[in-house]
Amino acid sequence: MNPLLELSHVSYSYHEVNGETLALSDISFTLKNGSFLAIVGPSGCGKSTLLSLICGLLEPEEGSIAFRGKPLREAGASIGYMLQKDHLFEWRTVYSNVTLGLEIQKKLTPKHLSSVDAMLETYGLSSFKNARPSQLSGGMRQRAALIRTLALEPDLLLLDEPFSALDYQTRLSVCDDIAAIIKKEEKTAILVTHDLSEAISMADQVLVLSKRPGRVQKLVPVTFAMEERTPMRARNAPEFKDYFNLIWKELNISG
Amino acid sequence: MAEPSLAQQSFLEQRKRRLRAITLARIFIFLLFLLVWEMSARLHLIDAFIFSSPSRVYKMFVSMVSDRSIFMHMGTTLTETLLSFFLVFLFSVLSAVLLWLFHSLSRILEPYLVVLNSLPKSALAPLLIVWLGANMKTIIVAGMSVAVFGSILTIYTGFSEVDPEKVKLIYTLGGNKKDVLWKVVLPGSVPIFVNTMKVNIGLCLVGVVIGEFIGSRQGLGYLIIYGSQVFQLDMVLMSIVILCIMAMILYQGINLVEKYCLKRF
Numbered sequence: 001m002n003p004l005l006e007l008s009h010v011s012y013s014y015h016e017v018n019g020e021t022l023a024l025s026d027i028s029f030t031l032k033n034g035s036f037l038a039i040v041g042p043s044g045c046g047k048s049t050l051l052s053l054i055c056g057l058l059e060p061e062e063g064s065i066a067f068r069g070k071p072l073r074e075a076g077a078s079i080g081y082m083l084q085k086d087h088l089f090e091w092r093t094v095y096s097n098v099t100l101g102l103e104i105q106k107k108l109t110p111k112h113l114s115s116v117d118a119m120l121e122t123y124g125l126s127s128f129k130n131a132r133p134s135q136l137s138g139g140m141r142q143r144a145a146l147i148r149t150l151a152l153e154p155d156l157l158l159l160d161e162p163f164s165a166l167d168y169q170t171r172l173s174v175c176d177d178i179a180a181i182i183k184k185e186e187k188t189a190i191l192v193t194h195d196l197s198e199a200i201s202m203a204d205q206v207l208v209l210s211k212r213p214g215r216v217q218k219l220v221p222v223t224f225a226m227e228e229r230t231p232m233r234a235r236n237a238p239e240f241k242d243y244f245n246l247i248w249k250e251l252n253i254s255g
Numbered sequence: 256m257a258e259p260s261l262a263q264q265s266f267l268e269q270r271k272r273r274l275r276a277i278t279l280a281r282i283f284i285f286l287l288f289l290l291v292w293e294m295s296a297r298l299h300l301i302d303a304f305i306f307s308s309p310s311r312v313y314k315m316f317v318s319m320v321s322d323r324s325i326f327m328h329m330g331t332t333l334t335e336t337l338l339s340f341f342l343v344f345l346f347s348v349l350s351a352v353l354l355w356l357f358h359s360l361s362r363i364l365e366p367y368l369v370v371l372n373s374l375p376k377s378a379l380a381p382l383l384i385v386w387l388g389a390n391m392k393t394i395i396v397a398g399m400s401v402a403v404f405g406s407i408l409t410i411y412t413g414f415s416e417v418d419p420e421k422v423k424l425i426y427t428l429g430g431n432k433k434d435v436l437w438k439v440v441l442p443g444s445v446p447i448f449v450n451t452m453k454v455n456i457g458l459c460l461v462g463v464v465i466g467e468f469i470g471s472r473q474g475l476g477y478l479i480i481y482g483s484q485v486f487q488l489d490m491v492l493m494s495i496v497i498l499c500i501m502a503m504i505l506y507q508g509i510n511l512v513e514k515y516c517l518k519r520f
Contacts, residue, residue, distance in 0.1 A: 057426055081427035083420055091442045091519060100438065101428035152371065 003068030004188055006155060007033040013050055013213075023049045027063070029207060029219060031156075031188060035214065038199035040247065041217075047141065047192040050214070051158045054190065055079045066082035067156075077245065080154030082162045086145035089132035095120075095129040098148045112151065119147045123181060138166050139174045140194045146178060150185060157189040157195030163198065168181040175202065175231045196251075200230035200243045208250045218250045307492045313491040329497060331474040332463060335391060336505070339398030340459045344452065346399070348404035355414040355440065356409070356432070372404040378464045384470040392472070397466030402458035406451050413447035414440050449513045456505045464498065475501075 010027045013020045023046040031037055039047050048209050052058045054065060056072055067075035073096060088097045097118055102108050120126040122145050128136060131158070136144060149157065162178065163171045179202050182189050193199050199223055208217040224237050234240060259267070289309045295301045296308035303311060319325035354361035363512025382399050387393040417440050425435045475494045482490030 010291070054429060083427070085420060087418075087421050087424045089442065091445070103431040104425065104428050104434050104438070141420075142361070148428075189412055 002066070003030040004033045004064045005052075006069075007010045007063070008066075010050075010053060010060045010065060011062040011213075012046070012053060012058065012060055014049075014236070020040060020061055024053075025213040025215050026246065027216055029216060031190070033188055034186060036182070036191070036203045036206065037188050037205050037207060038193060038203030039207045040193060040196060040199045040213040040251065041214060042251065043194060044212050046212060047194075047209065048160055050209075051081065051160050051190065051192055054156075055081045055158055062235075066141060077156065078154045079156045079158060080149035082149050082160065083159045084144060084161045085165050086133075086141040087138075088141055088144060088148075090133055092133075093130050094125065094133060094136065094144055097133060097152060098125075098144055101148055102161075107152070111193075112153075116147065116151050123147065123177070132185060137185065138170045139221035142166065142174050143177060143181070146181060150181070150187070155188065157187045158191060159191040160191050161204045163189075163193075164194075171198075172232065179205060179231050196244055196247055197235060198231075199235040200240060200247065206243075206247055208247060217253070218247075218249055281367050286410050288425065304486070305488055309473075310409040311489045312493045312496060315487075315493045317327055317520075319474050319490075319493075323359045324496075325406035328473055328494075329501070331471075332467065332476065332498075335398060335474065336393045336456070336460050336501075337468075338397045339402075339463060340452075340456055341369060342404045343394065343406055343455055343459060344448075347403055347451070348448070349412055350407045351410035351414055352413045352436065352452075354475050355436070361411065361420055368404055368408055374402040374406055380465050380469055380478075383466070389472075390472040393470050394463055398459040398462035401462030405458075406455055409454075410444065413444045417443055442450075449509070452512065453506065453509050456509055457502060460498070460502055460505070464505045480518065 007030075008028045010024060011022070012024045013022045027050065027120055029037075039050065043049055049058065053060055054072075065072045067077040088094070089100075093102070096103075098120065099108065099113065102116070104114050115127070117126070122130060123139060125136075125144060125147070128140065132233060133141060133144070159178075166174055175198060190200065191202060204222055206220045206222055208220065209215065210217045220243065222243055224234055224239055226233060281436050286467050292306075294310075295307045296303040296306065317324065354364065376397075381398050383393050384402070387396060421436050421443070429437070433505055463474070464476035464479070467474040468480050471477045477499055478494040479491050482488065482494065
């Protein structure tokens with residue numbers, strides 16, 4: 001069977017008046033259905049560019065991206081993208097914010113709406129349906145943003161440092177929340193982050209990118225000998241430190 | 256709710272006293288101005304024929320109310336101002352949308368807009384009279400000409416400063432440029448619309464009065480020009496006072512719109 005996502009020899013550069021910048025060079029990896037990949041790397045190594053390529057906002061200059069064995073353009077993949085900030089619109093209620101994607105794709109059907117209702121209920125936002133985003137806490141906003149993405153039932157979920165705008169305490173608990181939601185909804189996810197602990201605690205593989213131009217430095221599989229893995233428990237596991245040191249070393253070789 | 260503490264009470268009390276003092280001072284200045292003006296006229300310190308006086312202005316107002324002519328003039332100026340205000344708003348939002356949709360168009364037209372915006376629009380009024388004739392249409396166009404270019408520029412700038420990440424969000428949700436316009440750019444620019452409206456209402460009034468100066472037989476601008484030509488300075492000053500009050504009321508009207516919008520946006 002074809003993997004869910006396969007990147008082969010993908011390169012991309014930005015063109016400006018002052019010259020071109022090679023952002024990514026010869027990136028190849030595959031992603032199985034249901035897995036959780038974290039991408040770490042020094043800042044400016046093209047992490048966000050990689051996500052934009054995968055979700056089709058940008059086209060690779062060289063190489064190809066295949067989704068279930070077909071070229072990304074033709075695959076008709078539904079890819080959810082969660083940005084750094086929640087970007088909930090203050091002029092909409094929480095409910096019309098989380099249904100924004102459905103509204104855009106003209107999918108405001110009873111079936112989709114009832115799944116949104118169910119998610120709002122499960123993730124503790126149903127009593128805030130008619131509230132304005134400013135009435136939500138940082139963690140709730142992030143959950144609302146995730147529900148907005150999940151409402152479109154994506155096959156693949158891209159998370160671009162979704163916790164970076166939160167304070168440390170909220171970040172840890174939202175991290176747990178989001179990981180639980182992704183696990184429960186059985187989603188495949190790619191997380192981009194500069195926080196090594198976050199990457200190790202959430203992902204089952206960590207891709208280390210070198211500094212610009214970003215190349216694949218190392219792909220580290222992460223497994224913990226525990227049942228019911230959550231990011232919080234993973235952080236306290238004995239293996240955690242070893243993974244941390246290993247990835248830290250890889251990052252420093254590249255930097 | 257618990258009774259506020261003594262310190263809080265005295266703070267509130269002090270604040271209230273301060274606000275009252277400010278209001279009183281404002282009224283006092285106004286009354287003082289009227290008094291000095293009236294007394295100087297009565298004591299022949301100034302020539303009342305040229306400088307008029309509050310009582311003469313009031314008498315003029317009463318006589319024009321009794322023959323109903325003042326309502327016609329006020330109504331004319333108000334209608335022209337409101338019409339040009341709404342047309343400016345409609346026209347500048349539509350133009351800004353077009354410029355936003357077609358980026359090259361905005362790059363091409365930018366210098367023209369800047370020149371038209373910095374041109375003293377009163378210079379256009381005589382041309383407009385010749386081209387369009389001395390009628391209400393001309394006055395409305397004159398009112399629009401003062402506000403429209405600045406308004407297009409402000410709104411377009413507002414459109415292009417929309418957070419690119421918000422735009423990206425719409426694309427990641429599978430939207431296109433039309434969705435970006437309707438879901439982000441327009442609703443996100445409501446504060447800019449309100450601010451433009453606040454500036455425009457005054458500018459439109461200026462343009463309409465200029466238009467009435469040179470091409471009209473009615474309206475407050477006409478009264479000012481007519482009054483100064485026949486040395487009826489009472490009439491001139493009365494019209495100016497009415498214009499002041501009219502401008503204030505129109506501005507307050509926009510403030511109400513703003514309050515409503517702030518609640519929603």
